[in-house]
Amino acid sequence: MxxxxxxxxxxxxxxxxxxxxxxxxxxxxxGATSLPPRAVIEAMSRYYELRHANVHRSVFQTASEATATYEGARESVAHFINAPGGAGEVVFTKNTTESFNLLAKSWGEANLSEGDVVLLSEMEHHANIVPWFMLRERTGIEVRFIPVTDDFRLDLSSVDELMEDVKLVSVTAMSNVLGTINPVKELAATAHAHGALIAVDGAQSVAHDVTDVADLDIDFFAFSAHKMLGPTGIGVFWTRAEILDAMPPFLGGGGMIADVRLDGYSCAGGPTRFEAGTPPIAEAAGLGAAVRYLEGLGxxxxxxxxxxxxxxxxxxxxxxxxxxxxxxxxxxxxxxxxxxxxxxxxxxxxxxxxxxxxxxxxxxxxxxxxxxxxxxxxxxxxxxxxxxxxxxxxxxxxxxxxxxxxxxxxx
Ligand SMILES: Cc1ncc(COP(=O)(O)O)c(C=O)c1O
CATH class of the missing domain: 3.90.1150.10 (Aspartate Aminotransferase, domain 1)
Structure with missing residues (x-):
């Protein structure tokens, strides 16, 4: 019981x-957005009432506390999804949509070119379609789709043929329309057997079942805090450290650099390379609290x-x-x-x-x-x-x- x-x-x-x-x-x-428990609202209020300061910059006490809260949320998320490389693999974005734009723009532009194929499914949310069409306009890649059967499942009967020239499979873990839960682990094995990587849209799955990115053996995972009892304005992009380390930056500005000179710049390492500007600090506090609350429920x-x-x-x-x-x-x-x-x-x-x-x-x-x-x-x-x-x-x-x-x- x-x-x-x-x-x-x-x-x-x-x-x-x-x-x-x-x-x-x-x-x-x-499925559109979830309702936060008091613990999430209070975590955000605590930040605004007691430790409102910017992160990663100042040394005064409340700033150190704000940084600890922000980085603590990264630790909590890494634990929640069982990121094998820990918090250093967790990038905070604005939402799932931004996570896919980051993937297509940064990893996609660096690794895909004309003739390469990105394999999606017919049941994807626009967030996992449009960024690939935009990449297609820039690079000439092909975007291909796994069909959906009349009984609302992925039609994997011809998946080996569909996999020809595929460099990335990008599919939803659970359809936001049909409720269908897709066989992500099997798809990951198929993708890897064909030398491709796999990205998974966790927007609809992450708040409703256990997520273990290591066990699924996937390469990218994206989700939004607001669909998992957390606040709007923050999402997550996860990938393995060795992939993240090789990805070029997405947005430029403060926070993501190691150095800036009059003749150029160099980038910071780790997730901060992808977090230009003041990040969503209160939202990270809320996301951390949401994760801990969900872990408490089991x-x-x-x-x-x-x-x-x-x-x-x-x-x-x-x-x-x-x-x-x-x-x-x-x-x-x-x-x-x-x-x-x-x-x-x-x-x-x-x-x-x-x-x-x-x-x-x-x-x-x-x-x-x-x-x-x-x-x-x-x-x-x-x-x-x-x-x-x-x-x-x-x-x-x-x-x-x-x-x-x-x-x-x-x-
Ligand atoms: C499966 C799926 N992917 C992506 C998204 C986009 O999420 P967001 O609007 O938080 O970026 C949604 C939102 O409904 C979704 O259900």
Missing amino acids: SSFDARRVRADTPALARIINGQRITYLDS MANVAEHERALTGDALTRLGLEFEDRVRVIGPADTTHRGGVISLDVEGVHPHDVAQVLDQFGVCVRPGHHCAKPLMRRFSLPATVRASYGPYSLVRDTDVLIEGLRHAIEMFA
């Missing part, structure tokens, strides 16, 4: 006390809790609505997480979301920044409900009641 208690997580999360349209909030948009417990919620929701949606509500994603919890996209027959996703708002239910209608995937399934949009560690079966109850009303209203 696990000691995980979602009600305790709820009690720790002030945003869940909000009343919306006369109803207690039912937050089902953790990521295996979080995964088990969300799998149970998802299984219950999939069963009940099927029983309640049959064909009126189609789940755009795997039908059971085998290799799928707590992101449930719905297509409600005859009702536009924005209308569904608006009716749900009347019940205090927060869901996301739209294309979810995955337009190629929406085209694959001939859908302009879906309405997406997504769970977090604070979610309860009661949230699904309210969702189903709201969906019932939406269908009645637009029938």
